Amino acid sequence: MDATDAGADLVPICALTRRRFVGAAATVTLVGCGPAAMPTQRLGKVDGTMVELELGKVPELATAGGMAAIQPDGLKKPLIVMRLEGEKFRVLSSKCTHLGCTVRWDNEEQRLRCPCHGSRFGDDGKVLKGPAKTPLREYPSQLAGTMLQISIRAT
Numbered sequence: 001m002d003a004t005d006a007g008a009d010l011v012p013i014c015a016l017t018r019r020r021f022v023g024a025a026a027t028v029t030l031v032g033c034g035p036a037a038m039p040t041q042r043l044g045k046v047d048g049t050m051v052e053l054e055l056g057k058v059p060e061l062a063t064a065g066g067m068a069a070i071q072p073d074g075l076k077k078p079l080i081v082m083r084l085e086g087e088k089f090r091v092l093s094s095k096c097t098h099l100g101c102t103v104r105w106d107n108e109e110q111r112l113r114c115p116c117h118g119s120r121f122g123d124d125g126k127v128l129k130g131p132a133k134t135p136l137r138e139y140p141s142q143l144a145g146t147m148l149q150i151s152i153r154a155t
């Protein structure tokens with residue numbers, strides 16, 4: 001197993017406490033959380049430079065504060081999708097910017113944690129602790145009806 005494969009199957013990505021997403025104005029309650037770890041949901045697929053996510057299939061994202069790990073077909077690493085307020089979402093890559101392991105939500109620390117070398121990232125993707133030096137990649141997204149359209153175009 002190389003560093004890029006570590007932890008790829010499960011991404012514990014929920015929390016049971018009230019919290020505030022960085023950049024969101026309201027304190028919200030995360031929903032749909034399991035006790036310790038939640039399997040990555042295999043939904044959607046890459047279509048060109050876009051992933052469309054049917055929100056009705058992800059109850060964790062029904063309300064502000066929801067968070068889910070989504071693995072679309074054709075993408076190497078899960079997406080970390082957060083619902084902020086209203087129709088605003090944040091989508092981060094789960095690929096650690098150090099050596100490519102899959103970051104996981106740490107419920108106790110309330111941050112994303114890399115299992116390989118201990119980097120920590122805020123829910124806005126910014127580095128809180130190295131060795132990673134650059135933030136997690138954020139993908140632009142927009143809501144179109146009941147579909148969340150995520151642009152995964154290479155930058």
Ligand code: FES
Nearest residue numbers: 096098099114117
């Ligand atoms: Fe994430 Fe090294 S791969 S800290």
